[in-house]
Amino acid sequence: MIGWVDAGSGASGDMLLGALIGAGVPVDVLASSVQAVAPEHIALSAETVTRNGFAATRCHVETAESRTSRTWRDIRVLLADADLDVGARRRAETTFDRLAAAEATAHGIPVDEVHFHEVGALDAIADVVGVCAGLEHLALDELVVSPVAVGSGTITGTHGTMPVPPPAVAELLRGAPSYAGPVPLEMCTPTGAALLVSNATSFGAQPLMVVAQIGAGAGGRDPEGQANILRLLIGEPAGQAPPDTASLVIETNVDDLDPRLWPTVIASLLHAGASDAWLTPILMKKGRPAHTLSVLVTAELAGQVRTELFRQTSTIGVRETAVVKHALKREIRVVSVAGHRVQVKLALQNDAVVTVQPEYDDVAAVAEATKRPVKDVLADAVAASRALTR
Template sequence: MIGWLDLSAGCSGDLLLGALVDAGVPLEVPAAAVAALPVEPVRLLAEQVTRHGLGATRVHVQAPPSTATRTWADVRTLLADADLSPAVRDGALAVFARLALAEGRVHRVDPNDVHFHEVGALDALADVVGVVAGFEHLGLTRLSASPVALGSGSSRGAHGVVPVPAPAVLELLAGAPVHAGPVPAETCTPTGAALLAARVDEWTPLPPVRVDRVGVGAGARDPAELPNVVRLVLGEPAGSSPASPVVLEANVDDLDPRLWPGVLDALLAAGASDAWLTPILMKKGRPAHTLSALCRPDAVAAVQAAVFATTSTIGLRVVPVGKVALERTSTSVEVLGGRVGVKVARVGDRVVNVGVEFEDVAALARDRGLPVKEVLRAATAAAEAAHPVG
């Protein structure tokens, strides 16, 4: 099952909680996770409401007054001591880690010294743990989301007047598509932004999906501009052709050439199907290389990150490509008392290509104390004899 979030009205912890419960997650699931926290008793209550005529579920977090100001270390200890499943505990820790890093950058302090004010309150703790527990209950294979409406104007927080979008929200959603939206107020909270940053796999319009059910979660406010709701669409991926592989490319003219072997290794380790360099001549006669990496769609993000981490480039071309692949099988042949892997490619029942695994050849050559070219010649002959081409 996949999920998609409609965030045209923004996002907060209670909006997500309401959407999850409205989509069929039993209220007992987030309530049990919240009850496991070693803090004052916190209760969750669900209420049916309407926003601009649209039916929705609002989840109230009932918590006693608290003046506690928790640091990131306090929250880590609290979650470590809670009787939570590993998935829920790790998920909640990931959310608060993002909050600590974002608040640390905004306030120019070490993340460990960050004091959570609004986000360290009992209701925010309940929102994070409850939402993580709800998503873990659904067991989605992918969660995507629309661009996020952040709001505009200003609000008052623990540090005084804060511009909207809040600095921490912008930090948390760096790289995600966002816009102000029509409501001149805060529509995306730091807690909501951190949950999105930790849980959303892809930012996209509604993907092809066979809709199973839709959950609508409401917030406390009812602005005139639009319904204050988050919609969670659940279903199975619609039958569509598989996404095309892509080639990531970058022209690089300022990298120490001794680094290139390590770059190619890093891209392959990140999931690239292949990676290579092409010497080129750039403007003003500068020698350079085009770095190329062939990627499956599910490996693109990791390979992109590896490119930026290991090279000096600040941009990439992403080129969808077609691919024709022959039917291939893997086997092996005995050579000089050892075995060497063989790949056999066919068109129908006809063998059109036979290749030996060079790493196996090199290892066997070392083991036998023979030149690699001799073992390669013997292995190739054995492979072609076992699998005649044509």
């Protein structure tokens, strides 16, 4: 099961709560978790409203009047002492920790000394714990979040007038895709940003999926010309065809590395996230024999792979070329060879099998176990694999 959050109208805790309820998470699941943490009474309720003509679920958080000021240290104790699902507690701790760190950075003080305007409030406890409990209830394997709309203009708070996004939101969304607009208001709150970045497995457009449930959570405002709604789509992945992937080929020529190190270099680059890595023998200037090291990697992982390349080799520079990787849909099957399991990779185009290949490591393991030549075991594995396509 996977989910996609459409944050094209920004995000807040109550919008995420409404989207979860609209997608089928019972209000009681959220309310019981919130009450387990809250030191004072909190009640959740939901109703259907419209935002710019579109129906959505509005989640109301009702709290008692409280003048208690709470820090991240106080909330950490509340979470630790609560009778809360382990997964929900872990999500909530991560979210509050990110939020506290962002506020500390924005104000230039230690994390545990931050007195939050939002985090310490009961409604923020409800937002964070409720959303984390709802996501844990859904047990999603993947949660993709769209680029986040943050709004524009200025807002006025306890620290005076500041630009949108405010410092804490900008800090929280560091490294995540975001953009200004679509209306001149604050569209993404610190709590909303913290919840998104703490629970997203990735950011991007809606993945290929068969949608089963849709929840739309309404924000408190109803600005003209913009549906103030956050959507949550839940469903199953639609096939396993890898999308066309924007990638880089990183290359460097090396003539002074001990050749015995190359297997380790290749292995370390693959471990760091490279899709593939290979060597090409070349002859450099002055007639020196050398190798071109080529590494294929997605743009997202290029930085860490580049760092590993410099760490493991003697090169002092690389060149990079943008490419697009097209991959066929793949399936993994299992065949029996001499009573042993061998995994087989099938590549499909338009649902027709075009390539069948046994996993060589499995073949080698069977050969070792049966004391047979690898070439004979491979021939048997290929024959068994081809039977899968008949």
